[in-house]
Amino acid sequence: MWKRGLVGAVGGLRRPYSSGGGGISSSVNSMLLRSLKDHYQEVAKMNMPPKVSAPSPFTIVKGALDSHGPVLKRSYGNEEVSIYVMRLLTPEDEDSAIDQLFIHVDVSKPQQNESLIFLCGLYEDALGIHSVSMRPKVQDSGYLLIPSQYTGPVFAELDEKMRDAFHSYIEERGVNESLFKFLQAWLYVKEHRNLMRWFKTMGLFVDGKKPVTGA
Numbered sequence: 434m435w436k437r438g439l440v441g442a443v444g445g446l447r448r449p450y451s452s453g454g455g456g457i458s459s460s461v462n463s464m465l466l467r468s469l470k471d472h473y474q475e476v477a478k479m480n481m482p483p484k485v486s487a488p489s490p491f492t493i494v495k496g497a498l499d500s501h502g503p504v505l506k507r508s509y510g511n512e513e514v515s516i517y518v519m520r521l522l523t524p525e526d527e528d529s530a531i532d533q534l535f536i537h538v539d540v541s542k543p544q545q546n547e548s549l550i551f552l553c554g555l556y557e558d559a560l561g562i563h564s565v566s567m568r569p570k571v572q573d574s575g576y577l578l579i580p581s582q583y584t585g586p587v588f589a590e591l592d593e594k595m596r597d598a599f600h601s602y603i604e605e606r607g608v609n610e611s612l613f614k615f616l617q618a619w620l621y622v623k624e625h626r627n628l629m630r631w632f633k634t635m636g637l638f639v640d641g642k643k644p645v646t647g648a
Contacts, residue, residue: 462639462640465639466636466639466640469632469635469636469639470632470636472632473629473632473633473636476625476628476629476632477629479625481621481622481625482617482618482621482622483618484618485614485615485617485618485619486615487505487615488607488611488612488615490507490508490607491505491506491507491516491607491612492505492506492507493505494506494515497619498619498622498623498626499626502517503515503516503517503539504516504517504518504616504619505612505615505616507606507607509540509606509607511542511543512540512541512542512606513540513541513542514538514539514540514606514607514608515538515539515541516536516537516538516539516608516612516616517536517537517539518534518535518536518537518555518616518619518620519534519535519536519620520534520535520620521533521534521535521554521555531617531620531621532556532557532617533554533555533556534554534555534556534613534616534617534620535552535553535554535555536552536553536554536555536608536612536616537550537551537552537553538550538551538552538553538603538606538608540603540606541570545570546569546570547567547568547569547570548567548568548569548570549565549566549567550565550566550567550568551564551565551599551603551608552564552565553603553608555610555612555613555616556610556613557610557613557614557617558610559610560600560603560604560608560609560610562588562596562599562600562603563588564584564585564587564588565585565588565599566584566585567584567585568584
């Protein structure tokens with residue numbers, strides 16, 4: 434699976450290396466550069482997952498693969514719905530495929546300084562809300578702001594009818610398990626790009642070369 438391939442490309446632990454001296458060792462640099470190049474080429478040969486279109490009516494946010502901002506956006510009446518995604522990973526899942534996601538759903542309205550934020554677990558066949566809160570609108574950086582005030586009760590402790598109503602609220606805006614396949618494939622591609630960039634920038638640094646902006 435894709436996850437196993439990426440983990441295998443990084444490798445395991447090694448004993449500390451000692452050159453026996455305090456000077457700069459060109460042989461160590463050469464060895465490291467060779468290893469970085471080999472792993473870069475290994476990752477470059479990996480097959481991409483099948484392309485999955487963004488589920489309508491959501492559209493992919495331009496530049497999302499190279500930022501920490503939202504991945505998908507859509508309009509719903511006078512609202513803007515944005516979706517952020519990250520891997521929901523436990524130690525037991527380290528070598529497995531991406532089968533669970535963590536999404537932030539941001540619902541904003543014009544002339545309002547705060548957005549309604551849902552933090553959810555997303556699976557291939559289900560979506561579960563972990564929390565609901567009001568937070569200041571996301572700034573140009575695209576980062577979700579950490580709340581500095583009370584964010585509401587524990588979602589699981591709310592009345593069942595209210596929990597169901599919140600689920601209906603986001604489902605009505607197109608946020609449900611149908612997003613899973615696209616977001617799963619998107620994360621695979623992003624992880625691949627990040628790993629390629631990591632090997633490349635590490636190699637450039639060790640080799641004493643300046644990375645090209647945007648590479």
